[in-house]
Amino acid sequence: MKEQQPQNNGPGFQQTLPVYDIERLSKTYSRNNLVALTDVNLRIHQREFVSIIGSSGCGKSTLLKIMAGLLPPTTGSVMLEGRPVLGPRPDIGMMFQQATLLPWKTTIENIVLPIEIREGRTAAKAAYTRAKELLELVGLKDFANVYPGELSGGMAQRASICRMLVADPAMLLLDEPFSALDELTRDFMNMELQRICLERGATAFLVTHSLDEAVILSDRILVMKPRPGRIVEDVKIDLPRPRNLEMINTPEFGQIVSHIRGLLGQEAFQ
Amino acid sequence: MTTTTNTPTKDTVWVEQEALIDRIPRWLAMTLLFVIVVGIWDLVTRMGWVSVIILPTPAETLNDLFFVGNNLISGKYMLDALWTTTLTVIYGFAIATGIGFSLGVLVGETKFGERGVMPYLVAIDAMPKIAFAPLFIAWLGFDIGSKVALAAFIATFPIVVATAAGLYAATENERMLFKAMGATRMQTLLRLKLPTGLPYIFTGLKIAAVGVMAGAITGEFLGGGKGFGALIRQAASQLNTPRVFSLILYLSLLGLALYFIVAWAQRRFVFWQKVDQKGGVA
Numbered sequence: 001m002k003e004q005q006p007q008n009n010g011p012g013f014q015q016t017l018p019v020y021d022i023e024r025l026s027k028t029y030s031r032n033n034l035v036a037l038t039d040v041n042l043r044i045h046q047r048e049f050v051s052i053i054g055s056s057g058c059g060k061s062t063l064l065k066i067m068a069g070l071l072p073p074t075t076g077s078v079m080l081e082g083r084p085v086l087g088p089r090p091d092i093g094m095m096f097q098q099a100t101l102l103p104w105k106t107t108i109e110n111i112v113l114p115i116e117i118r119e120g121r122t123a124a125k126a127a128y129t130r131a132k133e134l135l136e137l138v139g140l141k142d143f144a145n146v147y148p149g150e151l152s153g154g155m156a157q158r159a160s161i162c163r164m165l166v167a168d169p170a171m172l173l174l175d176e177p178f179s180a181l182d183e184l185t186r187d188f189m190n191m192e193l194q195r196i197c198l199e200r201g202a203t204a205f206l207v208t209h210s211l212d213e214a215v216i217l218s219d220r221i222l223v224m225k226p227r228p229g230r231i232v233e234d235v236k237i238d239l240p241r242p243r244n245l246e247m248i249n250t251p252e253f254g255q256i257v258s259h260i261r262g263l264l265g266q267e268a269f270q
Numbered sequence: 271m272t273t274t275t276n277t278p279t280k281d282t283v284w285v286e287q288e289a290l291i292d293r294i295p296r297w298l299a300m301t302l303l304f305v306i307v308v309g310i311w312d313l314v315t316r317m318g319w320v321s322v323i324i325l326p327t328p329a330e331t332l333n334d335l336f337f338v339g340n341n342l343i344s345g346k347y348m349l350d351a352l353w354t355t356t357l358t359v360i361y362g363f364a365i366a367t368g369i370g371f372s373l374g375v376l377v378g379e380t381k382f383g384e385r386g387v388m389p390y391l392v393a394i395d396a397m398p399k400i401a402f403a404p405l406f407i408a409w410l411g412f413d414i415g416s417k418v419a420l421a422a423f424i425a426t427f428p429i430v431v432a433t434a435a436g437l438y439a440a441t442e443n444e445r446m447l448f449k450a451m452g453a454t455r456m457q458t459l460l461r462l463k464l465p466t467g468l469p470y471i472f473t474g475l476k477i478a479a480v481g482v483m484a485g486a487i488t489g490e491f492l493g494g495g496k497g498f499g500a501l502i503r504q505a506a507s508q509l510n511t512p513r514v515f516s517l518i519l520y521l522s523l524l525g526l527a528l529y530f531i532v533a534w535a536q537r538r539f540v541f542w543q544k545v546d547q548k549g550g551v552a
Contacts, residue, residue: 070449088452096443103542104465117451117461149542 019171019203020044020067025076027062027229035228036062040076042222042231044171044205049197051206051214052222052231053260059229060207061175067205068092068173081170090118093169095177099156101148101163108135108144111162118167127166134162137196154185161196172197172204179210186210187245190217198242211257216243223263233263326512334512338520348501355497356524358414358486362421363528366478370426371471374433378467379459388434395427400488407493417489417497424485425478432474436467469543472536479532483525498524 025040036059044050052060065071067078069085069092078085080092101110109116109124111131116124135141138158148156157178164172177193178186190213197204208214214221221235237256239247247253294302308328314320315327322330341348373391376383403420410416440463448458490499498521505513536543 065446068450070446088450090452092450094447094450096447098441098443100441100443100447102444102462102465104540114451117448117453117457147542 018043018045019048019081020205021077021079022067023077023079025063025066025078026074027059027066027071028074037066037073038228038230040229040231044203046203047201048219049194049202049204049206049217050220050222051208051218052224053208053211053214053264054224054229055209055226055264058224058226060224062229063224064173064175064205064207068094090114090167091170093164093167093172095157095160095164095172095174097176097180099148099151099153099160101151101156101159103148106145106147107140107151107159108132110148110159111135111166113163114167131162131166134165135159137199138162138192153181154189157181157189158192161193165196165200170203172202174204174206176207176209178213179208186213191245193217194242211260212248215239215253215256215260216245216247221260223260225264235260235263323509323511326515330512331515335516335519338513338516342520348498351496351498351501352520352524354414354495355486355490355499355521358417358421358489358497359482359524359528361414361418362425362482362486363479365418365422366425366429366482367475369422370429370474370478371433373426374430374471374474375437375459377430378434378437379463384434391427391430395431399424399485403489403492406489412493412495414495414497416493417486417495417499420489421482421485425482428477428481429471429474432470432477433467436470436474437463438467439463439470440466468540469536472532472540475532475536476529479528480525483521483528487521 020043022040022042025037025042026035027037028035040063042050052063054060062071066073067080067085069078069088080089101107102113105113108128108131111134112124112127115127132141132144135144138161140155140158140162143151143155143159148159151159160177174193178189181189194217196202206214206217215237218237221237222231223233223235224230225232235256239252239256311325312328315322315325326334338348342352343349373383373387377388377391378384400420402423403416406416406419406423410419437459444462444466445458448462453461486497487499487502489495490497491503494500498517502514502517502521505511505517
């Protein structure tokens, strides 16, 4: 379960072309000379679900922003599907802590927003069929023409999953997507996320500070430590798929959790 | 004010009693207050505690309200005066909206605006703007132009501030979303920041609607002309206090109309926002 070689193939699919290839990445904020990341090497393969966990301020959000092309790295390279990431790209889908749906657009209009921004309104209209399929996938079929104000927190996040998927991205970047939801909804949404990722064969990268969430969802967990932000271990999770919430109570699960907790040190979690 | 009922209820049932003053419906509360105020007013004038030159009786005022109303309806000189003031207010409001919105976008969207323009705006805003009236009259004459200028001048600043604040209102995550989608600066402005800022902008417009009235009337007080303000000044100089009262009442209808047009537009364009009964931002 612990392995220092992330270059191994992922969950065992035939072709494991690296989707992301990050080498010797570092980030120093010149403003206050803060070293946010140092020597990060990371490869994510097709259909892999990789999580990164660490205490607040360890640099995991910085890493995600660099991967998304929202922030330039200081040194090192980020390759996505063989091409360097030099800015935001259409083949990346992102999800945030908040659903960030625009309240003046209906659910379906929100979902096709990425297409509207990149290709205009006509293309967005043409994507409605696809958006409807996605709404069906997340169980929001009847809410296409409803404004977000009428959606619950969990429903809003499901809509934002659709928005992330609408352009059929090669890579999903998830920034603590369910942390604003209550625990029961969060568990449910995590299972939904697993189902959607398995169904679509998605490649995903999740930032989280919930150990259970990371273990239940991931093929690999990267454990990060702060000052300077670095990946200290790449933990492989061998639990069978599809996973369910009952697994949280198994000894294997407990072992993995306690191992990671040990790595993070006591100060990170209470 | 709590009323305790002595009916023998089971002591397991907890009935929450609301005080009488909290249970009163709106129409009754408004009528009640109106009756009280007018009653005191009537009493004060009837008993001769205050001279009728200073404070006319309610009956006199009502009488004059009918007179002015009749004059307005039959299209006499007062209607012309009201129309002049209405035009002043409309022009002033339109100019203030145009300039205020543009400056607000400049301040809220660009660093140049924020760093260079905003300090000057703050400085000008801190000045007593009515003091500029003689300048506008000197520059633009005694016609409607000087009144429009003063009205617009007063009403511009709330719109600038509200627009700039509105553009800052989009959250960090929403900005990140637009950036991640590869949105251009113009797209982010038009499809995220401006719609998000609309509730703020409308709040600014409501403040401006009040300011533009004050500016127009002040302009007419100081610069004469043919507006309602001039009529008020004329009536006041003739110690025709009932006339002053009724003119002010009709004028306030103009102000209310403008305010409600803005409030209506807000409900229409910011339909996703919950608006409370007073028309404020919930």
